[in-house]
Amino acid sequence: MALVCAAALAACSSGSSHANATGELNVWARGSNDSPKAYQAVFAGFTAKTGIKVKLFMTLTDFETKLSAAATSHHLPDVVVDDAAQLGNFETQGIIQEIDKSKIAGADQLNAHAWDAAKDLKGRYQAIPYSVQANVLLIRKDWLAKVGMKPPKTWDDVMKVAKAFTTQDPDGDGKADTYGLTVPGSTKRGYISWYWSSLLWQAGGDYFSGGNGKFKATVNSDQAVASVRYFENMFCGKPKVVQPSSLNDTTAETNKAFQTGVTGMYFTGPYAYATMDATAVKGKYIVVAPPAGPANAQTLAEGTDIYLMAGGKTGEGQKLAEYMISADAQKVGMTKVPSATIVRLPVNSTINAADAHAGDDRWALAQTVYQRSGHFENISMPNWTALRQATSEALNALVASCGDPKPAMDKLNDKLNTILKQQGVAG
Amino acid sequence: VTTSLRTQPVASQVRVAHPRHRLRAKATWLPWAFLAPALAFFAVFKFWPVIWGAYLSFFHVRPYLGNEWAGTANFTRAFNDPDLRAAVWHTVLDAVVSVAGSMLVGFLLALLLESPARGVRILRTAVFLPAVTAMVAIAELWGALLFPGRYGAVNSLIGTVGLGPEPFLTNTHSALWTVMLIQIWKTAPYDMVIFIAGLVGIDRQLYEAASIDGAGVWSRLRRVTIPSLRPITTIVLTLGIIRGLRVFTEINVLTNGGPGGATETVVTSTYKAATVNNDAGYASAVSTLLLVATVLLTSLTLWWRNRTEAT
Numbered sequence: 001m002a003l004v005c006a007a008a009l010a011a012c013s014s015g016s017s018h019a020n021a022t023g024e025l026n027v028w029a030r031g032s033n034d035s036p037k038a039y040q041a042v043f044a045g046f047t048a049k050t051g052i053k054v055k056l057f058m059t060l061t062d063f064e065t066k067l068s069a070a071a072t073s074h075h076l077p078d079v080v081v082d083d084a085a086q087l088g089n090f091e092t093q094g095i096i097q098e099i100d101k102s103k104i105a106g107a108d109q110l111n112a113h114a115w116d117a118a119k120d121l122k123g124r125y126q127a128i129p130y131s132v133q134a135n136v137l138l139i140r141k142d143w144l145a146k147v148g149m150k151p152p153k154t155w156d157d158v159m160k161v162a163k164a165f166t167t168q169d170p171d172g173d174g175k176a177d178t179y180g181l182t183v184p185g186s187t188k189r190g191y192i193s194w195y196w197s198s199l200l201w202q203a204g205g206d207y208f209s210g211g212n213g214k215f216k217a218t219v220n221s222d223q224a225v226a227s228v229r230y231f232e233n234m235f236c237g238k239p240k241v242v243q244p245s246s247l248n249d250t251t252a253e254t255n256k257a258f259q260t261g262v263t264g265m266y267f268t269g270p271y272a273y274a275t276m277d278a279t280a281v282k283g284k285y286i287v288v289a290p291p292a293g294p295a296n297a298q299t300l301a302e303g304t305d306i307y308l309m310a311g312g313k314t315g316e317g318q319k320l321a322e323y324m325i326s327a328d329a330q331k332v333g334m335t336k337v338p339s340a341t342i343v344r345l346p347v348n349s350t351i352n353a354a355d356a357h358a359g360d361d362r363w364a365l366a367q368t369v370y371q372r373s374g375h376f377e378n379i380s381m382p383n384w385t386a387l388r389q390a391t392s393e394a395l396n397a398l399v400a401s402c403g404d405p406k407p408a409m410d411k412l413n414d415k416l417n418t419i420l421k422q423q424g425v426a427g
Numbered sequence: 428v429t430t431s432l433r434t435q436p437v438a439s440q441v442r443v444a445h446p447r448h449r450l451r452a453k454a455t456w457l458p459w460a461f462l463a464p465a466l467a468f469f470a471v472f473k474f475w476p477v478i479w480g481a482y483l484s485f486f487h488v489r490p491y492l493g494n495e496w497a498g499t500a501n502f503t504r505a506f507n508d509p510d511l512r513a514a515v516w517h518t519v520l521d522a523v524v525s526v527a528g529s530m531l532v533g534f535l536l537a538l539l540l541e542s543p544a545r546g547v548r549i550l551r552t553a554v555f556l557p558a559v560t561a562m563v564a565i566a567e568l569w570g571a572l573l574f575p576g577r578y579g580a581v582n583s584l585i586g587t588v589g590l591g592p593e594p595f596l597t598n599t600h601s602a603l604w605t606v607m608l609i610q611i612w613k614t615a616p617y618d619m620v621i622f623i624a625g626l627v628g629i630d631r632q633l634y635e636a637a638s639i640d641g642a643g644v645w646s647r648l649r650r651v652t653i654p655s656l657r658p659i660t661t662i663v664l665t666l667g668i669i670r671g672l673r674v675f676t677e678i679n680v681l682t683n684g685g686p687g688g689a690t691e692t693v694v695t696s697t698y699k700a701a702t703v704n705n706d707a708g709y710a711s712a713v714s715t716l717l718l719v720a721t722v723l724l725t726s727l728t729l730w731w732r733n734r735t736e737a738t
Contacts, residue, residue, distance in 0.1 A: 065702045071490040089705065094492040177577050188683045244575040247597045247686035262576070310491065386704040393510075397687030400599045 024055040025316050028067065029081035032060035034340035039081075041336040046323045052316050064089075071095050078312035079320055081130060084117055084303035085379045085388075091126050092382040092423075097308045099125040105322045106348075114347045117303055117376045121213050121425065126380075127305035128321045131333065133344035134301040134370035135198060136362075138258065138266040138276065141286045143170035143178075152291045155202070155230060158265070162234070162241035165264040180241035181234055182263040184254045185396060190388035191250050192395045194377075195267065196231055198300045201375050202293025203227035207387070207416070208378060214427020215381075217416035219391070220409040226294065228398065228405040236402035247400055258285075269302065270366035271344050278339060287362045289369050301374030304342070331356050345370055382423040390415050477718065480711045488707035501712035510688070511696060511713065517603060518692040522671025525610040530663055532611055533618025534656075538648075540619070541626045551623075558617040566680035569609045570596070596682055599689040606677060606690055614670070618663050625659030626652070661732040668724050672717060693717050 029039055036058045043054040059066065063082065070076050076095060090096045101107050101115070107128075114129035139151055139161075147164040150157075162180025164170070171178055184191040200206065205223035208215040218224065234242050243249070243257045251268075258266040259279040266272065267290065276282060290299040306321045308314055323329050327350050333343030334356050345353050345367050354364035378384055394412040398405060420426040459466075484501055486494035505511055540551045557565065572580045573595040582592040595605045629652065637647050675694040678684060684691035684699070693713065701710035 062702065064705075068490050068702075068705065068707075074491070076491075093489065093705065175577065185686075186683055187685050244592070244594065245597055248682050262578075383705060386706075389699065389703050393688055396685050397599075400597075400685070400687035400689070 024053045025079060025313060025320060026055050026057070026077040027079045027081065027320070028057045028063075028077040030060060030063040030083065031058050031340070031342065034337050035342055038333060038337040038340040038342040042324060042329050042332050042342075043320075045329055045332060046320055049323065050319060052319065054320065067095070068093075074311065076309040076311055078309060079317045080307040080309055081304060082307065084127070084129070084305045085377060085384055086307075087118065087126055087305065087379050087384075088120065088381045089383050089385055090307060091120050091380075095310050096126055097310055097312075097314060099128055099308065101125050104128060104318065104325075106325055109327070109350055110325060110347045111349045111371075113301075113371070113374065114303060117301070117379065118305055120380045121382075127307050128325065129303055129347045130306045130321075130324055131304040131343040131345065132301060132347055132370060132374070133269045133271065133303070134366065134374035135267055135269055135290060135299045136366055136369055137288050137290055138268065138272060138285050139288060140165075140170070140261075140264040140281075140284055142284050143264045146170045146172065151286065151288045152265075154291050155293050158291050159233070159237075159241070162265060163239065166239045166241045170264060171261050178261070179243045179257075179263045180265055181243075182254045182258050182266040182268075183234065183242045183246045184249050184251055185235075185242070185246040185399065186248050186250045187389065187392040187396045188250050190385070190392045192399075193388050193391040194300065196227070196391075196395055197377055198267070198290060198298065198375075199227040199231050199293060200224055201298040202290075202296055203230070204293075204295030207391075208420075210427055213425055215420055215425050216427065217413045217420065219416060220406070220413040223295065225405050225409050228395070228409055230293075231395070232399050232402065232405060235399040247396060269344065270363065271341055273360075273362055274339050274341055287365055289365065290373065296373070298373045298375040299369060301370055301376045303347075303376070304344075327351055381420075382425060383419075386419055386423070387416055390419060481715045481718075483708055484712035484715045486708045488711070490707075494708070497708060501709045502716070504709060505713050505716060510691070511693070513688060514691045514693050514696045517690060518672060518674065518694075521603060521607055521610070521674055521692065522668060525607045525614065525674075526664065526667035526671050528607065528611040529614040529618050529667065530660070532615035533663070534622050536615060536619040537622035537626055538652075541623055551619075555616045555620060557613045558620070560613075562613065562676040563680055565609065565613055566677045569612075570681050573605065597686055599687045602682055602686060602689045606681060609677060609681075610674070614667070618667075621659055621663050622656065625656045629655045657735065658732070661728060665725055665728050668728065669721055672721050672724070 027039075027043070029035070031039070036056065039056055039058065043056060047053055057077070064086065067076075067080065067082075071093060080090075080096075099118070107115075110129060111132075114132050115125070117132075118125050118127045118129050120126045137152075143165055144151065144161070147161070147168045147170055149161050149164055152158040152161050158181075165178055165180040167176070169176065169178065183195055185195070186192065197207075200219075200223075203223045203226045205221050205227055206218055209218045210216050234240075235246070243254070243263050245253060245257075249257075254263075254266065254268075255272070255275055257263045259276060259281045261281070270287075273287070276285065290297050306324060308317045308321070324333070325348055327346075327348050330343050330346040330348045330351055334341055334346060334351075334353070335358075345363075346356070352364075353367040354360055357363045378387070381387060391412060394408060394415070397403075398408040417426060483494070485497060485499070487497045487500075488494050536554060540547055540554065574580070574582065575592060575594045575597045577583060577586060577592050579592065579595075581595070585591040585593065594601060596602050633651050633655070634647055637651050642650060673694050674692050675698065678690050678692055678695050679698070682690045684695045694717070697710045697713045697717070700706045700713065
């Protein structure tokens with residue numbers, strides 16, 4: 001009797017381990033609304049091609065917190081699709097595997113800029129890029145016509161247009177209820193620093209100097225302070241040209257402000273096209289390249305990466321990644337679900353973004369802007385999130401109190417140096 | 428006196444029916460048996476996390492790679508963190524003002540709505556509604572009402588009389604006060620219910636005696652009502668302090684600690700340390716300190732109560 005039981009148990013356990021080896025691939029992706037549909041479409045193609053089934057879990061809120069919980073119990077998913085900005089953070093936690101770029105089929109088809117952003121501080125690849133984007137400027141063309149101005153090309157132009165939008169009643173309702181710029185000024189997920197980063201680079205500044213794992217904060221340089229002064233003026237100048245709730249707003253609120261005609265300019269990623277076109281503002285706005293600052297017209301570049309998780313099914317995970325970066329799968333990610341462009345700009349350089357989007361020129365512009373002036377944040381730092389959070393809190397406090405930028409940035413600089421030290425990369 | 432006279436014979440009958448030792452044995456395990464399900468629940472979901480959190484306070488927590496011993500480093504950091512110090516100040520200010528405000532408003536509401544008349548009962552239920560509504564829903568609702576532009580509901584209302592627009596939650600000077608008003612709006616009805624229970628328990632003869640002695644409304648309130656409510660006040664105060672020190676939901680929803688850190692409290696900054704900065708060890712240390720502070724404050728309140736009761 002005991003023998004039968006033992007045999008049955010053995011059969012049972014060997015059966016389940018067999019299922020584990022070739023069974024479903026556990027994939028987590030950060031996103032909401034229609035994004036799951038888009039990912040399912042991509043994964044359906046993968047399953048059809050390889051026979052490997054994919055089990056998808058998606059959430060937008062507290063994605064990384066849930067991942068931490070999974071790490072604590074040592075039950076990580078096999079593959080994670082998340083912001084490129086998590087790269088250093090994931091590596092520090094030891095939850096991702098290093099990527100051997102030479103062994104990834106199709107790696108040579110991906111654009112070099114995106115691959116660079118997937119490197120850690122020591123130059124090792126820690127992720128496979130899946131989607132990239134760079135911020136562009138959305139402007140209400142009917143409002144421009146009303147105030148008789150042209151799309152802005154420089155910082156000064158932006159301020160002039162913003163003031164006109166705020167004071168000249170561009171919606172013609174007789175009330176002073178419009179504002180020039182939409183700024184997500186909340187500290188949540190570092191939104192305010194996310195917005196300011198482009199201005200910092202456009203002024204010729206940067207977050208850090210150094211390299212080879214040794215960095216110094218440089219956010220109190222003359223250029224950085226100049227960018228903060230310009231930024232603060234949006235909130236504290238006369239008139240105030242940003243939406244009144246800005247300091248507590250994240251993209252949910254700023255999207256609404258632009259959609260409902262509260263604000264006339266919105267500096268954001270090309271994923272906003274789909275969001276905006278689903279509302280009444282469709283057709284009323286144009287998209288232009290980021291206006292230039294004193295130094296250049298660099299703009300925030302971001303990406304979505306595919307991470308192969310520690311302890312996961314590496315072989316199958318890599319196969320999935322190879323499929324996801326193929327030209328066909330990238331196109332599916334771009335266009336299959338119009339309301340969820342999970343691939344914003346393709347990382348696969350054989351694809352033309354505008355062609356894939358039925359000749360939509362706005363995507364061609366986004367692609368050019370990304371290639372010419374896209375600038376990633378310092379996402380390979382051991383914990384960029386902590387640095388970003390400190391920056392956000394300092395900026396939010398400064399523009400809330402309309403204080404003097406120089407001492408505030410000196411203080412932030414010290415704080416960033418302290419955090420760099422805590423992360424073991426101060427030098 | 429009458430109650431004790433009535434129950435005494437029953438108790439002696441029980442003693443006659445059961446041998447003394449059996450009763451005592453039964454009496455010791457029976458309450459625990461009834462308490463067991465709740466205790467098991469608390470052990471798993473309250474006591475164990477508290478102990479585990481205190482343990483983690485001494486580590487640099489790395490969920491996947493394994494924790495590193497950090498000694499008292501997390502505590503040292505907590506005592507030297509200027510941001511945490513600001514958060515503690517906001518928390519204390521928020522707790523004092525919102526607890527005192529809720530008690531005052533709750534007490535006034537209780538006086539107004541104590542009557543057992545039918546109409547008043549409906550009114551009382553209506554007033555009580557905020558207390559049973561989820562804080563997240565309330566915060567979202569007030570967030571929308573207090574929208575800072577001219578098109579915000581409250582701002583368009585005060586705009587009709589020529590005021591505003593007020594920034595409410597988006598200004599460093601007004602944000603915390605706005606949060607306090609929302610907290611008072613939510614918790615005053617809760618305090619009201621406890622106060623009503625206290626008011627109902629006051630012996631009517633005391634009021635009658637006071638009236639005969641020539642006491643007016645104000646004197647009766649000051650000499651009879653308020654002293655009689657002292658035990659109830661302690662309960663309301665204790666609950667308020669505990670609630671006040673761990674304020675989180677409304678701030679996380681409404682301001683996320685902003686603008687400019689003006690509404691950052693101990694729990695919101697702890698939450699950020701754990702979830703944004705991935706520093707669960709530090710977050711645990713701060714939480715443990717908060718627990719100690721709460722226990723001390725609560726004990727102090729109880730001690731104060733016992734002392735004033737005795738005198």
